[in-house]
Amino acid sequence: MDFSINEEQQELISLAETISKNEIAPRSLEIDKSGVMDEELLHTLKQSGMTQLSVPKEYGGAGLDLLTIAMIAEQLAKGCAGVATVCAANSLASFPILIAGNDEQKKSYFDCLNQGGMSCFALTEPGAGSDAGAVSCRARKVHGGYVLNGTKCFITNAPIADKITLFANTRESGGIRGLTVFLVDRNTPGISIGKEEDKMGIRASATSEIIFDNCFIPAFARIGREGMGFRLAMETLEKSRPVVGAISVGIAQAALENAIHYAHQRKQFGQMIASFEMVQQMIADMVTKTEAARALVYKACWMQMKGDKKAGLFSAMSKCFASDAAMEVTTTAVQVMGGNGYSRENPNEKYMRDAKIMQIYEGTNQVQRLVIANAAMY
Ligand SMILES: Cc1cc2nc3c(=O)[nH]c(=O)nc-3n(C[C@H](O)[C@H](O)[C@H](O)COP(=O)(O)OP(=O)(O)OC[C@H]3O[C@@H](n4cnc5c(N)ncnc54)[C@H](O)[C@@H]3O)c2cc1C
Structure with a gap:
């Protein structure tokens, strides 16, 4: 490597x-x-x-x-x-x-x-989360293009996006074989931004619904062929999951450094808590999990870059392992800091809230485990 x-x-x-x-x-x-x-x-x-x-x-x-x-x-x-x-x-x-x-x-x-524009990836719908094939947002073919109707939800960057990479169904009967991708300008008539989520974590990022109401888009907005959407969604997520793993590693690293710093400042029973073996054990596990997650993320990226046939497996493993590691490391970091770790004046409780979404978006970790088992066993 x-x-x-x-x-x-x-x-x-x-x-x-x-x-x-x-x-x-x-x-x-x-x-x-x-x-x-x-x-x-x-x-x-x-x-x-x-x-x-x-x-x-x-x-x-x-x-x-x-x-x-x-x-x-x-x-x-x-x-x-x-x-x-x-x-x-x-x-x-x-x-x-x-x-x-x-x-x-x-x-x-x-x-x-x-030019400073922003974009969003709009796949999820109220009835289509883990089951991406259930997308019901409809792209009805008309003369010169398509008419979009439907609602997307939980879309990161939607309120600030200029371009939308949209997954819609070109078949009235729905299903995976009708899933199609479109590159849509946000200011197209018929598009509105719906409810913005008041989230537990990653609150710097805006997440909201996008509503398409009889929105006409030209035929040249279609990316690839009709029905290619499911394959494109899977290939996209395969490339991007190691990035979720990397964000997880960043959160874990920040929590770890904060906990180590605190352990060297805080005195109890007349000594720094860093000198207690049980605190050292917590730190040792945090360092190990963070480094292991980083190594797996790097390997997953490397496998993607060289087009290895096991790249999908490593992508799923890196996202799943690193986000689980971030959740464990951030929770332990709060523990190292005791009551102060639980206070909103300290970033550790934020790290813990931020880590949680890494186990959910871009495919939950249960879904990643399905991918991993499938790739490893068949
Ligand atoms: C903050 C945030 C940002 C997001 N950003 C985007 C975005 O930019 N673009 C986008 O398209 N989507 C986005 N999402 C959506 C996200 O990808 C979905 O929430 C995620 O895929 C899970 O779908 P769901 O919420 O419908 O959960 P569900 O699919 O309803 O899952 C609920 C539970 O059931 C489990 N489950 C479901 N199916 C199975 C199965 N087959 N086997 C075992 N367990 C299963 C899940 O693991 C989970 O525990 C975002 C979500 C959030 C919260």
């Missing part, structure tokens, strides 16, 4: 680290309280290229590979997983276009991101 990165990539990772430390982390508790990311921070992320991580070189981007994108996501997540999610959602929405879009579609989409 080769995890080496070039100078240009290292520069971007270091830039992400600096932004995370100086711009994101100091604001993270305030953003968590208000549930709104400030415009100035979003502007910084756009200006520094953090919202354009997936743009290929030929479309004016940095042309980063998946491993570099994951390493950047980890750095951003150390400051705030919600902010990292906002940036990662642009990459998630890019993948179907990268895989099956034509040159014009790529140009229109990546130009938008390069």
Whole structure:
């Protein structure tokens, strides 16, 4: 395995680290309280290229590979997983276009991101979560294009998106074989943003419904062929799950460092709690789980990059293992800090809330275990 990165990539990772430390982390508790990311921070992320991580070189981007994108996501997540999610959602929405879009579609989409535009990946519906094949948002073929009707829910970045990578069904009877992807402009008549979720964690990222009401889109908005949507959704999630793993590692690393720092400050029974063996045991488990998760995430990225036939298995394992590790590490970090860990004045309880979503979005960890068992056993 080769995890080496070039100078240009290292520069971007270091830039992400600096932004995370100086711009994101100091604001993270305030953003968590208000549930709104400030415009100035979003502007910084756009200006520094953090919202354009997936743009290929030929479309004016940095042309980063998946491993570099994951390493950047980890750095951003150390400051705030919600902010990292906002940036990662642009990459998630890019993948179907990268895989099956034509040159014009790529140009229109990546130009938008390069100019500071945002995007979202709209698959989930009230009746279609883990069962993505149950999508009922309808794309009815008409002269010159399609008419969209339906509701998407839990869509990251929906309230700030300029472009929507939409999964809709071109068959009246529904089902996997009708699932089709469209690249839709947010300002198309007939689109409105519905209820915004008041979430437990990753509160820097806005999540909401998108409603399509007799919305006409031209035929050239379709990505790939009709009925290709399910395959594109699966290929996209396979590429992007290691990034969720990387965000999980970033959260775990931040919680770990905070807990170690605290253990060296806090005195009980006349000595630093860091000197108690049971505290050391908690720290040892946290370090081990975080490092193991990071190694699996890197390997999953590497397998994707070389197109290994087991890439899907490693992608699912990295997301599942790293998010479970983040949940355990953040919960233990609260324990190391005792009552102070439970206080909202301290980021550790936020890390714990942020870690929870990593086990749910982009396919729950139960669904990942189905993928893993299936790939390992058959
Ligand atoms: C904050 C947030 C952001 C999100 N962002 C996006 C986004 O940008 N785009 C998007 O399209 N979606 C997004 N989602 C949706 C997310 O991907 C779904 O919530 C997730 O896939 C699970 O679907 P569900 O919530 O309908 O749960 P359900 O599918 O109803 O699952 C409920 C429970 O049943 C279990 N379960 C379901 N099926 C099986 C099975 N076959 N075997 C075993 N157990 C099973 C699940 O593991 C879970 O424990 C987001 C969700 C949240 C909360």
